[in-house]
Amino acid sequence: MDYITEKFSKLGCDNAPGQESLQKAEVLPMEGDSIPGTPVDFSHGDVDAHKPIPGSLERFVEGYVVGGGHQAYTEYRGKAGIREYLAEKLAQFSGAPVDPATELILTPGTQGALFLAMGSLIGRGDKVAIIEPDYFANRKLVEFFDGELVPIPIRWTECEQYSGLDLQALEKAFQDGVKLFLYSNPNNPTGVTYSPEEVAAIGRLAKQYNVAVIADELYSRQLFDKNLAYTHLRALEEKPDTLITIIGPSKTESLSGFRLGVAYGSAHIITRMEKLQAIVSLRTAGYCQSAYLNWFSEPDGWMEDRIAAHKAIRDDLLKVVEKYPGCWARPTEGGSYIFLKLPELKVTLTQFVKLCRAQAAVTVTPGTEFGPQFTQWIRLNFSQDHQAAVDAVDRVCQLAMRYQA
Amino acid sequence: MDYITEKFSKLGCDNAPGQESLQKAEVLPMEGDSIPGTPVDFSHGDVDAHKPIPGSLERFVEGYVVGGGHQAYTEYRGKAGIREYLAEKLAQFSGAPVDPATELILTPGTQGALFLAMGSLIGRGDKVAIIEPDYFANRKLVEFFDGELVPIPIRWTECEQYSGLDLQALEKAFQDGVKLFLYSNPNNPTGVTYSPEEVAAIGRLAKQYNVAVIADELYSRQLFDKNLAYTHLRALEEKPDTLITIIGPSKTESLSGFRLGVAYGSAHIITRMEKLQAIVSLRTAGYCQSAYLNWFSEPDGWMEDRIAAHKAIRDDLLKVVEKYPGCWARPTEGGSYIFLKLPELKVTLTQFVKLCRAQAAVTVTPGTEFGPQFTQWIRLNFSQDHQAAVDAVDRVCQLAMRYQA
Numbered sequence: 001m002d003y004i005t006e007k008f009s010k011l012g013c014d015n016a017p018g019q020e021s022l023q024k025a026e027v028l029p030m031e032g033d034s035i036p037g038t039p040v041d042f043s044h045g046d047v048d049a050h051k052p053i054p055g056s057l058e059r060f061v062e063g064y065v066v067g068g069g070h071q072a073y074t075e076y077r078g079k080a081g082i083r084e085y086l087a088e089k090l091a092q093f094s095g096a097p098v099d100p101a102t103e104l105i106l107t108p109g110t111q112g113a114l115f116l117a118m119g120s121l122i123g124r125g126d127k128v129a130i131i132e133p134d135y136f137a138n139r140k141l142v143e144f145f146d147g148e149l150v151p152i153p154i155r156w157t158e159c160e161q162y163s164g165l166d167l168q169a170l171e172k173a174f175q176d177g178v179k180l181f182l183y184s185n186p187n188n189p190t191g192v193t194y195s196p197e198e199v200a201a202i203g204r205l206a207k208q209y210n211v212a213v214i215a216d217e218l219y220s221r222q223l224f225d226k227n228l229a230y231t232h233l234r235a236l237e238e239k240p241d242t243l244i245t246i247i248g249p250s251k252t253e254s255l256s257g258f259r260l261g262v263a264y265g266s267a268h269i270i271t272r273m274e275k276l277q278a279i280v281s282l283r284t285a286g287y288c289q290s291a292y293l294n295w296f297s298e299p300d301g302w303m304e305d306r307i308a309a310h311k312a313i314r315d316d317l318l319k320v321v322e323k324y325p326g327c328w329a330r331p332t333e334g335g336s337y338i339f340l341k342l343p344e345l346k347v348t349l350t351q352f353v354k355l356c357r358a359q360a361a362v363t364v365t366p367g368t369e370f371g372p373q374f375t376q377w378i379r380l381n382f383s384q385d386h387q388a389a390v391d392a393v394d395r396v397c398q399l400a401m402r403y404q405a
Numbered sequence: 406m407d408y409i410t411e412k413f414s415k416l417g418c419d420n421a422p423g424q425e426s427l428q429k430a431e432v433l434p435m436e437g438d439s440i441p442g443t444p445v446d447f448s449h450g451d452v453d454a455h456k457p458i459p460g461s462l463e464r465f466v467e468g469y470v471v472g473g474g475h476q477a478y479t480e481y482r483g484k485a486g487i488r489e490y491l492a493e494k495l496a497q498f499s500g501a502p503v504d505p506a507t508e509l510i511l512t513p514g515t516q517g518a519l520f521l522a523m524g525s526l527i528g529r530g531d532k533v534a535i536i537e538p539d540y541f542a543n544r545k546l547v548e549f550f551d552g553e554l555v556p557i558p559i560r561w562t563e564c565e566q567y568s569g570l571d572l573q574a575l576e577k578a579f580q581d582g583v584k585l586f587l588y589s590n591p592n593n594p595t596g597v598t599y600s601p602e603e604v605a606a607i608g609r610l611a612k613q614y615n616v617a618v619i620a621d622e623l624y625s626r627q628l629f630d631k632n633l634a635y636t637h638l639r640a641l642e643e644k645p646d647t648l649i650t651i652i653g654p655s656k657t658e659s660l661s662g663f664r665l666g667v668a669y670g671s672a673h674i675i676t677r678m679e680k681l682q683a684i685v686s687l688r689t690a691g692y693c694q695s696a697y698l699n700w701f702s703e704p705d706g707w708m709e710d711r712i713a714a715h716k717a718i719r720d721d722l723l724k725v726v727e728k729y730p731g732c733w734a735r736p737t738e739g740g741s742y743i744f745l746k747l748p749e750l751k752v753t754l755t756q757f758v759k760l761c762r763a764q765a766a767v768t769v770t771p772g773t774e775f776g777p778q779f780t781q782w783i784r785l786n787f788s789q790d791h792q793a794a795v796d797a798v799d800r801v802c803q804l805a806m807r808y809q810a
Contacts, residue, residue, distance in 0.1 A: 004528035013481060013683035048474040057469050060692075064462050064662065069453040072662030076418060108513055108664075108686035115685045123409035124529075124551075137684050144684060146529075257469065257477030257691035259513075278418035279542045279549060280520045281513035285690050286662035287465075 010143050015369055028354055029347055032402055039361035040392035045383030047254040053298050056255060056291045063290030072286040077274045078106025082292050089296035090264055095235030102267040105274055106284045110218045110248035110261035117214050117244045117263055120272035122147040126179040133370035135188045150178055162195035174209035184216035186334030189370050189379040193333045199231035206240035213240045219335030222252040224311045228333055242266045249295045258288040310336055313382045316390045324397040336383040342376050344405040349375050360395035415548050420774055433759055434752055437807055444766035445797035450788030452659040458703050461696045468695030477691040482679045483511025487697050494701035495669055500640030507672040510679055511689045515623045515653035515666035522619050522649045522668055525677035527552040531584040538775035540593045555583055561735060567600035579614035589621035591739030594775050594784035598738045604636035611645035618645045624740030627657040629716045633738055647671045654700045663693040715741055718787050721795045729802040741788040747781050749810040754780050765800035
């Protein structure tokens with residue numbers, strides 16, 4: 001197999017949100033009848049159940065009608081006025097200043113921010129430390145850019161709060177020459193957050209060993225417990241010399257259909273990211289950029305209501321899970337994911353996921369997307385219609401009982 | 406310098422459309438007064454002067470309002486119904502069938518199509534043949550993917566029609582192990598097209614030497630002379646085993662602000678492109694995808710009027726150029742570019758380009774973006790307000806006289 005064929009053989013997206021229709025048909029070891037109920041796709045959020053920030057569509061129309069050519073052809077890093085607006089909002093949000101001219105770039109979704117940041121930071125053969133479990137694209141990006149993956153565990157199943165980051169493993173990896181460390185906070189798929197001490201340790205070690213850091217804070221506006229401190233790495237005194245923070249309005253704010261994201265931090269990396277953007281897709285769609293202007297300016301109470309609605313869904317899902325022996329999940333601290341542990345099954349995880357679709361009309365993401373060892377786990381995005389989600393999780397747990405080893 | 410720093414030092418986008426504000430200030434060897442006139446930015450088209458396809462905004466609104474979550478979360482390769490629509494249109498347009506399920510992907514602009522196609526075809530160290538001059542991102546993409554650039558000249562200044570492709574150089578390159586050949590037809594920046602014989606030779610040689618081909622046909626709907634045959638490589642009997650054709654509605658159709666493009670061709674490469682898209686930016690913005698549905702279904706006469714308007718601008722610009730000794734351009738056969746040769750200057754090309762902006766309020770793209778040897782050339786995108794463009798080219802030519810060596 002030649003280099004490029006091999007490279008792409010490692011990349012896959014059949015289990016990614018929205019991709020199920022591409023999967024090959026397979027004869028499944030099916031037992032029993034289907035369990036009827038409203039179909040639910042837990043692989044991504046439902047923006048019909050939780051609508052985009054009010055006025056987003058109107059912003060797009062304004063960008064098209066009033067902005068015209070100026071809105072269509074922005075700088076590759078995004079329209080200056082929008083960067084100025086966001087720099088102020090993000091400085092306030094994250095607790096440290098942001099220079100709109102040099103330290104921020106608008107990207108096509110947070111995925112775009114992640115791709116550009118990793119492409120700007122990973123040299124061929126560089127060691128890259130990532131958390132296991134963490135967002136599935138992280139490992140694929142390391143492979144695509146010919147980096148070497150160094151997995152760092154979190155022991156979230158062994159603690160009641162925060163991530164349980166293995167700091168010894170992290171320091172060992174940094175000592176062994178890791179160039180870049182990437183983590184999502186809140187963590188995807190577990191929904192745990194990193195404690196102030198954990199984030200401080202990341203900052204101290206990255207500084208000490210000269211490791212660049214990408215902090216993926218996509219879900220950092222959706223935190224369920226005000227008594228649990230959330231720490232932005234970039235706000236600390238002791239932090240890495242090279243640090244990029246990424247965030248976007250695709251999740252809590254339901255703007256995924258606009259493809260908006262942002263990366264902010266070290267100016268020399270933002271410059272690289274723009275150079276890369278220039279050959280990747282030029283810029284975030286110009287008219288869509290207008291919709292950034294409602295982000296961080298949601299109507300009074302809108303964010304609070306959204307967070308409360310998701311907390312209520314989370315609580316009800318966990319009540320369902322508790323009823324089924326062998327099923328377990330830690331309560332989500334931030335974001336819309338539940339990482340659900342299943343009992344040992346007599347079918348493979350891939351088969352179970354397909355059985356959920358075939359027999360319960362429920363789409364879930366297999367845990368192995370987040371680390372090869374998570375063969376007994378599935379991820380659920382619970383940003384769904386409340387009752388439909390509760391019923392659907394019940395069906396999934398029923399199937400887990402049916403296919404238990 | 407480490408690997409990644411060196412890589413990015415070769416990438417640049419300060420001279421790219423819309424990026425002028427990022428350029429460093431410089432003391433210019435300025436002579437004489439400014440020449441007053443309406444500012445014109447020839448680095449890209451003016452979508453206020455030439456509006457997007459009617460109904461495009463309405464399509465977006467419909468995608469948002471009616472499509473909702475289904476429109477926001479399409480498959481990474483794009484919404485199935487839209488792929489079916491486009492496959493039919495593109496099959497008809499290009500003269501060969503397209504399977505919407507396997508042979509087509511929607512991309513964020515034609516730039517997105519180019520990036521994904523090249524990322525899917527260039528292995529580290531692979532030789533990649535590109536035309537000189539050709540679109541400036543081509544060479545940057547080869548460098549980014551660690552390919553080795555093999556330039557192939559066209560001798561368009563020596564012929565009155567078509568590209569003057571150096572077929573001997575092309576065959577030599579293919580014999581020497583080129584894996585991928587990329588060309589734009591109509592050519593950017595010269596506006597020349599490839600003759601039926603030239604395209605047939607590309608097909609024959611690529612087949613013979615097993616070279617993959619990317620045919621960038623972005624401007625292929627905007628052809629000015631009906632007596633000049635246009636050939637789609639994919640419609641030929643003898644064609645490469647691996648062939649990707651790219652096109653998009655950002656230029657003639659003025660939809661750049663939506664970031665829409667498409668790649669179609671060999672299914673195994675489309676599959677790779679989708680895998681890459683999954684880690685680059687997930688998908689073309691969902692609501693924007695709706696606007697594809699008006700493309701290739703423009704109102705009766707709309708495309709004809711658009712082409713006629715551009716032909717009229719082209720003719721008037723060439724009349725201006727002819728008045729100035731030492732200035733020269735071949736009449737554009739397709740697309741909206743004029744590649745203008747200047748007399749020998751006593752300032753550098755970079756300085757001349759900046760002088761045009763400082764003294765004539767005109768933005769042009771330096772020829773060196775299209776090949777290092779084009780130090781006496783500038784590119785003009787003449788999709789502008791007709792009269793403003795005519796006046797602006799006159800000012801540029803006046804400055805060329807002023808700074809003549």
